[in-house]
Structures are given as structure tokens and as C-alpha cells.
Amino acid sequence: MKRVLITGAGRGIGQATARAFAGAGWQVLALDREFAMDAVGERVEFDLRETGRIAGLVASLGTVDALVNNASVLYCDPVESIPEEHRREILAVNLEAPAALIAAVSPQMRARRSGRIVNVSSVSAFTGHPDLWYGITKAGVLNLTKSWARALGPHGVLVNAVAPGPTRTRMYEQLPQSRRDEVMRAVYSGRVCEPEEVAAAILWLGSACPEYVNGTTLDVNDGSYPR
Numbered sequence: 001m002k003r004v005l006i007t008g009a010g011r012g013i014g015q016a017t018a019r020a021f022a023g024a025g026w027q028v029l030a031l032d033r034e035f036a037m038d039a040v041g042e043r044v045e046f047d048l049r050e051t052g053r054i055a056g057l058v059a060s061l062g063t064v065d066a067l068v069n070n071a072s073v074l075y076c077d078p079v080e081s082i083p084e085e086h087r088r089e090i091l092a093v094n095l096e097a098p099a100a101l102i103a104a105v106s107p108q109m110r111a112r113r114s115g116r117i118v119n120v121s122s123v124s125a126f127t128g129h130p131d132l133w134y135g136i137t138k139a140g141v142l143n144l145t146k147s148w149a150r151a152l153g154p155h156g157v158l159v160n161a162v163a164p165g166p167t168r169t170r171m172y173e174q175l176p177q178s179r180r181d182e183v184m185r186a187v188y189s190g191r192v193c194e195p196e197e198v199a200a201a202i203l204w205l206g207s208a209c210p211e212y213v214n215g216t217t218l219d220v221n222d223g224s225y226p227r
């Protein structure tokens with residue numbers, strides 16, 4: 001049975017992704033620091049701010065056939081006064097942890113000449129964003145994707161990304177109504193994305209997409225590129 005490690009799998013898009021992989025017959029390693037009651041998969045309780053412990057964690061998990069870097073944090077701080085601890089946390093969880101996880105799983109994937117990595121970015125990567133460091137890290141995830149695709153492509157490993165638009169999770173629901181209204185004006189259908197829709201795109205990239213799809217970003221956003 002193939003094994004997938006999914007970060008932020010305790011709720012939201014990560015939880016839906018865990019369900020999608022499990023439904024497709026995968027063994028799910030669900031990493032999070034807290035879990036919803038109905039979270040799916042074998043629980044790996046871990047705080048991704050502890051980036052220095054990631055290599056050891058991955059070594060303890062055994063075979064990982066696919067990695068989904070989904071966990072992230074967002075704070076609605078005014079751009080002029082972002083607390084230092086928020087900046088550090090956003091950088092660690094949204095960018096440094098995914099980089100460390102890829103570095104940790106890639107040797108075994110290279111050795112097998114097989115493996116898939118899917119990073120969860122955001123439409124915020126493509127525009128100026130009110131949450132400065134969130135936008136910066138989500139743009140960074142796209143280059144992280146391309147750089148690792150370049151490094152691992154010759155070894156049979158695919159690294160792709162998804163860039164979701166507004167999706168019905170706690171992260172989206174914590175935004176002020178004015179921000180949600182602004183984002184929703186750009187969505188063609190006028191409705192919020194369901195976590196299962198993003199999960200289906202992640203599952204496809206993580207398991208079934210053609211091997212020639214590498215280093216790319218799949219926008220799951222119904223046209224919603226916020227201004």
C-alpha cells in the first residue's frame with residue numbers, strides 16, 4: 001500500500017486531502033499539531049515550527065511515496081505593524097518546513113526513482129497581498145516547487161503545486177467580511193471552493209497526473225486572481 005505524508009491534515013484542505021488519498025487506497029500519515037475529531041489517517045503529532053527536528057521525524061516514518069506540504073498559518077496583521085513572532089512563525093511553517101520536508105523525503109524518492117510532492121500555495125502568490133509575509137511565503141512556495149522539480153525531475157520524482165482560491169475552511173472564515181467580499185468578487189461562479197475540490201486536484205498531482213506534468217502550478221480558483 002502506498003504511503004502519503006500530509007501536513008496540516010488535522011482539518012480543512014489537509015483533512016479533505018487525507019480523506020481523498022485514503023479513499024484512493026493510500027495509507028495516510030496525517031501530520032498536524034491538533035486534530036479535528038473526525039481527522040483521517042495515522043496521526044503524526046508535530047509542530048512544524050520545529051524545523052530542526054524535521055529530518056529526524058521523516059527518518060522515523062519509513063517509506064513516504066508522496067508528500068503534501070499543506071500546513072500554513074495566516075495572521076491579519078496591519079502591514080506596518082507585524083509582530084516579530086508572527087513573521088517568524090509564518091516563515092517557518094509556510095516556507096522553511098516545506099523546504100525541510102522535501103529535503104528529508106527526497107533521498108528515498110530518488111533512490112526508488114519514484115515519488116510525488118505537492119505543495120499548497122495560494123492565489124495570493126500572484127498579487128500584492130494584505131498579509132505581507134503570507135503572500136511572500138506563498139510566492140516562495142512556487143519557486144520552491146520549480147527548484148525541486150529541476151533537482152528531482154532527472155531522478156523520476158515529480159514536484160508540483162496547487163494554488164487555491166477562497167476555500168471553505170477556518171483560514172478563510174477568519175478573514176474580515178470586507179476581505180472575503182473583495183476576494184469573492186473575482187470568482188467566476190460567485191461561490192466559495194469546497195476543500196474536497198482542492199483535495200481532488202492534490203490527489204491527481206500526487207498520484208495520477210502524467211509524468212510530464214512537473215514543476216507546474218494548478219490554479220484551483222475559478223478565475224479568482226485578487227487585485
Ligand SMILES: NC(=O)c1ccc[n+]([C@@H]2O[C@H](COP(=O)([O-])OP(=O)(O)OC[C@H]3O[C@@H](n4cnc5c(N)ncnc54)[C@H](O)[C@@H]3O)[C@@H](O)[C@H]2O)c1
Pocket residue numbers: 007008009010011012013014031032033034046047048049069070071072073093120121122123163164165166167168169170171172
Ligand atoms: N482556505 C483558503 O481560502 C485558502 C486559499 C488559498 C490557499 N490556502 C492554503 O491551503 C492550505 C490549507 O489551509 P486551510 O484553508 O485548510 O487552513 P486551516 O487553517 O483550516 O488548516 C491549516 C492546518 O495547518 C495546521 N498547522 C498550522 N500551523 C502548524 C504547525 N506549526 N505545525 C503543524 N501543523 C500546523 C493547522 O493546525 C491546520 O490543521 C494552506 O497552505 C493555505 O495557505 C487556503
